[in-house]
Amino acid sequence: MIDKAIPGAIGRVVATELKPATPHQFHFWTPTDTSIGIGAIVKVGGNGTGEEGRVVYGVVTEGFAYSDLQTPLHDVVGAQGDPTRAAEAPTARQQIRYWTAAVLRQTPEEPLQPVPLGQVYVADDADVAQALRMDTFLYSATPTAIPVGLYTSAGRDSPVYLDADFLLGPEAAHLNISGVSGLATKTSAVEFLLASIFAHFPAHKGRVAALCFNVKGPDLCFLDQPGDLSDEDRHRYERLGVPSTPFERVQLYAPLKADGVNLNTLRTHPDLVGDVEPLTWGLQEVVDYAEVLLNRDDIDAKADAFIDFLRDRVLGRTFDDGFGTTHRVQTFADLDRLFRSIFDGLEITAGGRSDTWRTHHIATMRKVRNRLLNISTRCKGLVTDDGPSSDLPWNEFKDRTVYVIDIANVDPLGQDLVFARVVSKLREQLERRELGVDAVVVFVDELNKYAPGDGPDTYVKKMLLDISERGRYLGLVLFGAEQFRSQVHRRVVGNAGTQLFGRMDMDELATPGYQVLTPATKSKLATLPIGELMVRHPHFTQPIFVRFPKPPVLRGRDGVERFPPAADVPFEDAVVRQLVRLDRRVRPNQVKDLIADREQDDVRRALAAVRRTRPDDVLAYFRKVLGARVDSQASRPREHQAVPPLNAISDEPY
């Protein structure tokens, strides 16, 4: 994998009083037709300078060209004021290519001295490994190298590796990638890097999985489908030792649409929809993360206390409301009945004179009721009236598996809820060592939106901060992406041990966070082609440019073209499809006959029960739960069919 070439000198270090060589920077010249450019890694040998044995590695950060022309006016005079005649001069002026390089590494490292004025060579594979201090984790007894791309400057294609201990913990962790939208760089880079991690995650570090939130379009919906790769891409995969095949194990989750049976995702093509698991949650899951719903503008201690009361004393228990009614709250409908009973009780029994119930003010209760019940309306399909019908396998995450949660079409509040619950559950399970894997990479795109540098402290932002600052101890690793790094909370990006930069906007590059970069590096960043990144990693003392191959998976847009989403099917057909997916023996006509005269809510509950139970004989179980009471309140006369939406004009002050 590592090539060792014997290069010829391509330049020579020069130092003047105004531009001396220092321990961290040096200057050198090359012929004008040199192959090196900004980002090239070079090696300076001390031989012949009285410093035999010293080797300095550097990366080119700035380039200059100038001739012996003393003033531009002389060129004007020479051409007699006619630019077209300037090219007629029979002799080319003496000119220079003059480069500035930042020191990556010196050997020996002590004493740290200015760079010797020696010959400059193009770095070969082994030099690149040395320069980037990759030798420590590439050649150790327990290598932890994860390929991130190929260093391709100066005609080379040397593999560049990240240290898994610094990418996935425990030494450092997290990765942040910035870049303008529309160049397929951020998502593609993460997809490639996940493939690389799955191929190279060291055995001694255990098992690893990835969980990706698909927050826009079909970006991550086709990770299990092969994409088109060029021969150059395949060569790069070969050089990097990463298989050029799509992910073997992908599990995609998507909420249902408001009809409760059709999936709310773009992966609904008949050939693929069978692999999509519905993601639906019930009251218990929502109440556990009620802070997500409340913290936007009105969280307070009173609301917190009331939610805690509901969680500890009411939910899932037999509860007397004090007005003569016993409740067992398991669904949103149950909860609404409880609230109505309490409000009616206060109005009727107390004659409207009391505005507190069990020390909780009626206004607080109304606010909590509004927020909790609102979610079931706004996120209908994700949140159901019934208990958890379909969730991630929290105890059985599989090694080298990508879990994709498609929330692209979910209400922003619902997205926050999904983030909060999924990440919290991951942390919880990792703390208990009950997740099934030792490390999970969580990919969150649009960090500008979820962890902005300004704005209110939302629950999601606090959660992302928590992962950033403490996740590495647990194996919970955040791969975040955004368009404008400067607008993401600085503790989120600052805690990312590895940072990738795609093509950047010049306005973004003008922000203080990029002041450490030279104008030439900024210029290169502003014009980076697709597939090239600038990498910062704890082992690299300077940013390095690498190229990575196109991901071996079908891009979202291509996936939608190749597998056009199916139109929503009628309720009966959707039920049939879900049951058939669970049991191929199910006959559509049998299902349609079963549900012909049934209430849709009853059918949905039965379907949820089947999904939850996963019986051997799906049709028999479905028939059983459909014909029997599905939930505790199912047999009681229903006052309404679903959780009613909140009154738009409410007299409560919240």
Added chain:
Amino acid sequence: MTWWHALIDAGAVPAAYAPPPSSGASARDGAESNAPADLVEDDELETHAIAGAAVAVVPPTVSFLNGMGRWSVVAYDGVAQIVNAYVAAAVCRRDDRGVLHATLERSRAFAIAPVGRVSPALRALLEQVAPDIEPVDDALVGQPARYLEQVESTVRRARAHLERELAEAATAALGADEWLVLDGLLSRSPAVARHPRALGVIKSHGAQFLEGRGLERALTLPAGYRTSVFAVRGGHTRTEVYSWYLRLWPWEGNDLLYGLLRVEARADRETVTSASAVSGWLWAERAPLATPATRWDRLLYPLHHVEEYLKARAPRSPAVRSRLPVA
């Protein structure tokens, strides 16, 4: 340690004196003797407009030869001044992209000393440590200024000798269509002076070949014009060459010699017929300007390049160091 440091360690007084940089070249060509010119074109000296750069035919391959000399007083033995001198010459060939590449190069580093006036101990040491000694007449030792003129002359001769050797080597190695352009007199070497594709370009006009109306026409030549070709016997070899004046830049507003070149070529009828074409070629060589050289108006850029090349490769002059009193 250099040879003069050994002398200083042995008791010589350290010195640091270098002549002003401009004194060498102008005096060199001016030292050539005056000789009357015989016109070989026209009945009297005329002016001829040359073709502009747009129609100039520049030979595809041209080599340029130039030299440099540098000296400085490095030690005293009494009033005897001991000089460190360095002369060098190089040929740079211009490729089809217009880039110059050094193809031939020679140099000589030597000591100049009035050996007879140096004390026996230092003399023995000098002969032991200095690799190359050029003795000079010790009669002028007591007159430091005149002694230094003698040193200057010695260095100039050494440089001219080196340039002549290199020119002969270069002409022998010239390709079929390749030309050689020398900075200075072509006539130092008969072999070079007779070569059909060798030119001498003289920037200094100490030697006068014309008089009367002819001289006036030559000195007031408009830019873009040349004079009639005349025959001269130049250099110590007295080899006959053909020559003409060429004005590269308008002299009005400057001085009579501004932009004025004298070109030497072999004494042959072909030279007369090609004088305008060659002048057009040299006219095209005005760009790029040879700045920041002080005489850029008549210094061709490639020759300037060779000179800069030689300077860059020359050992650092000891006189460059500070001349503040040593504590």
